[in-house]
Amino acid sequence: MALVPAGEAFTPRQRESIDRAIRQAMQQTDLRFSVFVGALEGDARVRAEALLAGLGDDAPRAVLIAVDPAARALEIVTGTLAKRLLDDYACGLGALAMTTQFAAGDLAGGIVSGLRTLGEHARSPRVLHVEQS
């Protein structure tokens, strides 16, 4: 892989704000949030799902946000358990919140507001009557 790191992607303050947003989202939900910022070679979706699988035992209840700034690609992958609490519609809302700020050049701010949106929508599970599902 001919990737030559040439600097930090975020300032310490931005990194801290992202870490704090991840902690808050995880406190609001029982899900594990993870954010990957880097190149997603090949099929971005397949790559993001492979990254989610790399979370190991936490993968079923994990939510992975994969951002490829060079390709302007965003992938949100929810694990098999996580997608019950965070459906694809809520993920779409989170993706919209993120890409709006990404397009304005605010990478860290978009990630933070996306995490906030996902955390808020995951708090109330849609399926309350499990026996009907």
Next chain:
Amino acid sequence: MRNAPRVGALAASLPLSVVLAGTALASGSPDDGPPRSNGLTTVETLGLLIGIPVLVIVVIWLLVYATNRPSGERYRPGLSWWAAPEWFNGPGSVESGSTDEQQETTAELESAPIEGVGGARARW
């Protein structure tokens, strides 16, 4: 350049201020009004009329550019991205670890995708 209008305005105001200062000095005579001390010389007048505004401009310019530096915005849409990949709350850590560890885990985590996942995708 963006400073060209400012420089032009300053250059245009220079002869005007000299003319005004010259007439003010020429009209002064010891007979009218209370006795004055020696009036401002041309250099002092220029210093007052031009030096102080220039000083104010420089101070404001410094304040604006010192407090408004691009400290956080390192990403520009459409430009290339050279930064090393970062994985917040990635594998093997409750919080984000160091970048080197993240790169190692990123390289070795080419595992097969899980079936039955959900999510969303977007472009910007």
